[in-house]
Amino acid sequence: MNHFADRLWDAVRRKGNPLCVGLDPRWESLPDEVRRRHGGDSLDAVAAAFEEFCLRVLDLVAPLVAVVKPQSAFFELCGPAGMLALQRVLRRARELGLITILDSKRGDIASTAAAYAEAALGGVDIGGRHFDVWDADAVTVNPYLGDDAVRPFLKAARRAGRGVFVLVRTSNEGARLFQDLQVTQAGRPVFEVVGETVRAWSREHLGRSGYGDVGAVVGATYPAELSRLRQLMPEVPFLVPGFGAQGGRADDVLPALNADGLGAVINSSRGVLYPCPPSTLDWEAQVLQAAQSAIASLTAKP
Amino acid sequence: MNHFADRLWDAVRRKGNPLCVGLDPRWESLPDEVRRRHGGDSLDAVAAAFEEFCLRVLDLVAPLVAVVKPQSAFFELCGPAGMLALQRVLRRARELGLITILDSKRGDIASTAAAYAEAALGGVDIGGRHFDVWDADAVTVNPYLGDDAVRPFLKAARRAGRGVFVLVRTSNEGARLFQDLQVTQAGRPVFEVVGETVRAWSREHLGRSGYGDVGAVVGATYPAELSRLRQLMPEVPFLVPGFGAQGGRADDVLPALNADGLGAVINSSRGVLYPCPPSTLDWEAQVLQAAQSAIASLTAKP
Numbered sequence: 001m002n003h004f005a006d007r008l009w010d011a012v013r014r015k016g017n018p019l020c021v022g023l024d025p026r027w028e029s030l031p032d033e034v035r036r037r038h039g040g041d042s043l044d045a046v047a048a049a050f051e052e053f054c055l056r057v058l059d060l061v062a063p064l065v066a067v068v069k070p071q072s073a074f075f076e077l078c079g080p081a082g083m084l085a086l087q088r089v090l091r092r093a094r095e096l097g098l099i100t101i102l103d104s105k106r107g108d109i110a111s112t113a114a115a116y117a118e119a120a121l122g123g124v125d126i127g128g129r130h131f132d133v134w135d136a137d138a139v140t141v142n143p144y145l146g147d148d149a150v151r152p153f154l155k156a157a158r159r160a161g162r163g164v165f166v167l168v169r170t171s172n173e174g175a176r177l178f179q180d181l182q183v184t185q186a187g188r189p190v191f192e193v194v195g196e197t198v199r200a201w202s203r204e205h206l207g208r209s210g211y212g213d214v215g216a217v218v219g220a221t222y223p224a225e226l227s228r229l230r231q232l233m234p235e236v237p238f239l240v241p242g243f244g245a246q247g248g249r250a251d252d253v254l255p256a257l258n259a260d261g262l263g264a265v266i267n268s269s270r271g272v273l274y275p276c277p278p279s280t281l282d283w284e285a286q287v288l289q290a291a292q293s294a295i296a297s298l299t300a301k302p
Numbered sequence: 303m304n305h306f307a308d309r310l311w312d313a314v315r316r317k318g319n320p321l322c323v324g325l326d327p328r329w330e331s332l333p334d335e336v337r338r339r340h341g342g343d344s345l346d347a348v349a350a351a352f353e354e355f356c357l358r359v360l361d362l363v364a365p366l367v368a369v370v371k372p373q374s375a376f377f378e379l380c381g382p383a384g385m386l387a388l389q390r391v392l393r394r395a396r397e398l399g400l401i402t403i404l405d406s407k408r409g410d411i412a413s414t415a416a417a418y419a420e421a422a423l424g425g426v427d428i429g430g431r432h433f434d435v436w437d438a439d440a441v442t443v444n445p446y447l448g449d450d451a452v453r454p455f456l457k458a459a460r461r462a463g464r465g466v467f468v469l470v471r472t473s474n475e476g477a478r479l480f481q482d483l484q485v486t487q488a489g490r491p492v493f494e495v496v497g498e499t500v501r502a503w504s505r506e507h508l509g510r511s512g513y514g515d516v517g518a519v520v521g522a523t524y525p526a527e528l529s530r531l532r533q534l535m536p537e538v539p540f541l542v543p544g545f546g547a548q549g550g551r552a553d554d555v556l557p558a559l560n561a562d563g564l565g566a567v568i569n570s571s572r573g574v575l576y577p578c579p580p581s582t583l584d585w586e587a588q589v590l591q592a593a594q595s596a597i598a599s600l601t602a603k604p
Binding site for chain 1: 326328329330337342343344345348373375376378379380381382383385386389407408409410411412413414415417418420421426428429431433435436444445446447448449450451452453469472473474475476477478479480481483484485486487488492495496499
């Protein structure tokens with residue numbers, strides 16, 4: 001079973017829920033205990049605090065969820081030390097059997113895109129040697145540069161049984177500015193044209209589960225668009241951000257799932273990571289409860 | 303003079319040409335001499351070779367050109383060690399008085415975009431302390447996520463006299479797929495709508511030079527679109543990739559410039575970095591000559 005979607009749904013089925021925990025380490029939100037231990041005198045110290053926090057969260061949520069999504073931006077904020085922390089967080093997540101989605105929203109052309117893709121997914125070949133870099137199961141990709149910019153990601157993913165999630169409809173308010181432009185040729189908005197293209201890419205390589213290895217990022221904050229895209233691209237795995245702290249409710253995201261409970265992973269970052277003020281002593285119990293509560297709302301029978 | 307465009311054109315004017323040298327370190331193209339010294343047994347060694355090569359190129363081209371553009375993807379390919387090399391390359395470029403454009407094509411929403419933006423440009427504030435991270439003069443940004451995704455980059459740029467280059471029309475063949483979709487409301491393609499929006503952002507903060515601090519990436523490989531965009535957005539600094547190895551000729555890119563020779567920086571990466579086979583012993587002389595030749599073709603009187 002080396003098709004990304006097959007691995008993804010197998011993991012989701014075993015855990016019994018579609019929750020993805022987003023790993024967004026933010027200094028101002030970290031537990032006081034963790035901040036105090038590392039101080040904040042250097043970016044190395046901040047990165048070490050980010051790493052400790054994420055590793056402890058991984059240990060807490062690994063028995064409950066199938067998927068985690070480290071947000072590259074917060075690690076990059078700490079420079080090279082942050083990237084080392086990111087690498088270690090991804091490694092630990094893999095060791096715990098979690099599916100990892102590196103949320104870095106990369107996009108470039110030709111051999112530059114290949115550099116991003118190989119680093120994110122199956123590793124790079126340099127001078128006849130093979131090196132793993134971030135070694136994630138999937139990576140998020142920005143489609144604006146077009147087909148030949150996304151292809152290197154598909155190639156790197158398929159060589160190693162990994163996946164790609166292409167931004168189709170993002171969860172932010174400003175998403176409408178360009179994504180909702182109505183297109184003359186298609187009689188529909190840009191994001192639907194992107195969605196159709198993502199579907200075509202995904203159908204090139206379906207797994208036994210009937211799903212492809214090219215997924216779509218579709219925000220929970222636009223429930224009507226989410227339902228419509230689910231219909232338009234049935235074989236495409238969805239990654240749905242915006243659930244929880246960003247305002248998307250369980251009712252809003254459930255249309256992303258098919259009848260069998262598969263078809264989408266629903267991400268919550270802040271809602272799970274920071275359910276209590278930094279001064280809270282039993283923050284780990286609170287994180288666990290927040291994850292359990294998010295899972296309960298996603299798996300409640302109507 | 304702390305407006306990005308003023309600093310940019312002042313530097314270009316002093317050097318007398320609009321060439322930007324792209325720093326795209328590729329293992330298979332590096333001079334044998336550099337590869338042999340570092341070996342390629344680890345990503346740390348590859349990163350060290352990338353760093354040495356880029357630093358030596360910087361020393362060669364700094365007397366000739368005003369602007370350099372490190373491509374983040376090739377550094378990220380080496381993991382944390384690559385990011386350290388990137389940081390050092392950016393630092394040396396600044397020390398040499400060069401304007402630096404970090405070509406990382408980032409894009410995300412809200413506080414995540416702010417994390418990318420602050421790291422790339424004026425630095426981050428964590429726990430009351432200020433840290434520089436990549437500390438570039440400008441960064442490339444992907445517009446697909448919309449206004450509220452680009453705003454944090456404008457904010458970080460304006461706080462520190464830095465700039466942003468938004469992808470409008472990329473230089474790859476596949477650019478047409480989404481960027482050329484005709485938009486009903488505007489009677490024009492998506493990339494022109496993006497261009498108009500970039501112009502509006504740029505006009506919010508014009509420098510004494512009459513140019514804004516939000517630029518546009520417009521590929522040299524589409525000369526007709528380049529001319530049209532130059533007319534549509536006169537106050538917007540252009541970053542023009544695709545010149546040289548990607549196929550754009552001097553005739554194709556000159557319409558990006560205004561009559562005074564300003565208005566655009568023209569990037570060449572491979573054409574300057576790799577004018578000769580890796581075995582060439584006097585590669586530094588060849589790089590110097592390639593840069594001089596690119597400059598001559600861009601500044602030839604018709």
